[in-house]
Structures are given as C-alpha cells and as structure tokens.
Amino acid sequence: MSAGLLVIGDVVTDVVAIHGSPVRTGTDTAADIVLRPGGSGANTASWAAHLGADSRLLTRVGFDTGEWHTAELAKVGVRPHVRVDPDHPTAVVIAMVDVTGERSMLTNRGAGGRISADDWSPDLLDGVRHLHISGYTLFAEPGLQLARLAMRAAAELNLSISVDPASTGPLREFGVERFLTETAPAGLVIPNRDEALLLSGAGSPEAAAERLSTLYGTAAVKLGADGAILARNGRVTATTKGRERAVVDSTGAGDAFAAGFLTAMLAGADDLASLDAGCDAGADAVAIVGGRPRYGLGANRLYPIHTD
Numbered sequence: 001m002s003a004g005l006l007v008i009g010d011v012v013t014d015v016v017a018i019h020g021s022p023v024r025t026g027t028d029t030a031a032d033i034v035l036r037p038g039g040s041g042a043n044t045a046s047w048a049a050h051l052g053a054d055s056r057l058l059t060r061v062g063f064d065t066g067e068w069h070t071a072e073l074a075k076v077g078v079r080p081h082v083r084v085d086p087d088h089p090t091a092v093v094i095a096m097v098d099v100t101g102e103r104s105m106l107t108n109r110g111a112g113g114r115i116s117a118d119d120w121s122p123d124l125l126d127g128v129r130h131l132h133i134s135g136y137t138l139f140a141e142p143g144l145q146l147a148r149l150a151m152r153a154a155a156e157l158n159l160s161i162s163v164d165p166a167s168t169g170p171l172r173e174f175g176v177e178r179f180l181t182e183t184a185p186a187g188l189v190i191p192n193r194d195e196a197l198l199l200s201g202a203g204s205p206e207a208a209a210e211r212l213s214t215l216y217g218t219a220a221v222k223l224g225a226d227g228a229i230l231a232r233n234g235r236v237t238a239t240t241k242g243r244e245r246a247v248v249d250s251t252g253a254g255d256a257f258a259a260g261f262l263t264a265m266l267a268g269a270d271d272l273a274s275l276d277a278g279c280d281a282g283a284d285a286v287a288i289v290g291g292r293p294r295y296g297l298g299a300n301r302l303y304p305i306h307t308d
Helices: 040-050 066-075 110-114 135-139 141-156 168-174 176-182 193-200 205-216 253-266 271-286
Strands: 002-008 012-018 032-038 053-062 079-085 091-097 103-108 128-134 160-164 218-222 228-232 235-240
Touching (some): 002 141, 040 053, 040 128, 040 135, 040 253, 053 110, 053 253, 091 110, 128 135, 128 141, 135 168, 160 253, 168 176, 176 193, 193 205, 193 218, 218 253, 218 271, 253 271
Parallel strands (some): 002 128, 012 091
Antiparallel strands (some): 012 032
C-alpha cells in the first residue's frame, strides 16, 4: 500500500440515465436508469483505494442517504471521514448519457455545498503524504474556507498538494484568476482539456500544460480518448496515448485518471508511468456504468467506518 492520500471533496447520489435517442421535450424518452454512488472527490478516493492506495476522504453527506454512502466508500477500501448534515440531503446529480458515452448533468449540491472549516481536524493529516482537493469544494464559501485551511496545514507539514479544477462552468463563475490564486499552494493541477485551456488562456493542450506548470510546478492534462500530457516547470516531460475501450459511460473517468496518476506518483513512478496509470484507470472507468470501481476487483481493502 502506498503512502496516505487524503481527498477532500463531494459525495453525490448519481442518477445515470443512458438513452439511445435524443431527449425529447414534452414527452417520454426511453432510457436505462441506474442509481450509483458518485461525486468527484469520492470517485477519486474510491479508485485510489481500488488501486492499492491508503485512501481517505473528508466529505459531507445528507441525512437521507448518509449511511449508504459511508458504507459504499468503505466497501471499496476508502477510510471515510464523513460529516452528516442533519438539515440537508446528499448532493444529487442526474447524468443523461448519450450513445457516445458523453454526459449532460443536472446538479443539486445539497449537503456537499455546506462542507466547511468546521469539518476539519488536524489529525486528518496523520499518516498522510499527499492532499488532493476537488475543485467543487472551492465553489461555495464554506468549502473555500476549508480548502484554505487544509492546504495551509498540509504546506506546514511539507505534504504535496494537488487540485482538480472540476468543471468549466463553475470555474467561469468562480473566476479563473481567483481560482489560480486560491489554489496557488498546490504543486500539481490535474485539469481536463477544456479546463486547461480556460485556466491557461492557451490555444492548445500542450501550451496549456506548459503554462499551468509554470504556475503550479506540475500540470497533468487529461485528453480523454487522446491520452494525457504532463509538463513540469514550463516544459512537457511526458505524453501518452489513449486506451482503446468501448465507452459505456464517461462518468468519473477524469476522477479515475487522477486516482491512477496520484497512486502511481506516490508509489515512486516516473512521469510517463504515472500518466499511463492515470489513462489505464480512466479507460477502466468508461467501460462501466457510474463513476466508481466495481466491488471485488483489484486490491480492495476494508476499513472501519469513521463518522467523526
């Protein structure tokens, strides 16, 4: 098992609707609909545990499905540090997935939007080597205060820090320059192509990776089926191609990439091997419905449930 990884991020109840024809307004559209545990932060923590990392998650769930979500995290080997919100339901995302595997999402952040500095405890970093923050955490003021506190505490302990920018829509609303300033303590950013272009103002993924790596130190840019690019200190150091997979559902693919990359990096892998591990995990994610690994696959371990 690799050194400890603490993820701060969201848990979401995913309602995934896979439809073979365009959604029609004012009438029914046939779809296969499933309920899955999700959330960017929870997905990353789950894939990391699945891949053998000592993975922990700090999150906030709702009064309605909190026990289910906590149990689901433990089943895949995550050490869940869960705060149950007594007044709000767990976040819900309705993901409409078309025949190409691409998603359109309706989101209610619920309890996840209320995670705050009150949920922090310094002992969360005991045994941790790396802190990873889902960008969604920053997009509400209480979560932003938590992210500031956690990054400051990690930096004081000389722990490495990474951030996943989350999504272009909330990024624009939050503000690109503001996001770059707030996440400056991180030494690694893991955006997808669109997020990288938005954050960097560059015209290509390669230029975006280079520019972002001058700000953060390291940038790993996810390119979906086209692979990934890694840049350090203004120079591309590794690239890898995408994996051949039949795409069932792209939910959680970027989260799985982050998990694969971080798990390999913490185990001492070089830049190319870390990119390859990220792309392998992302490819595994698109081949199944939902954003989490299946039970019983890989090096899953079970831990006690922490609801402190």
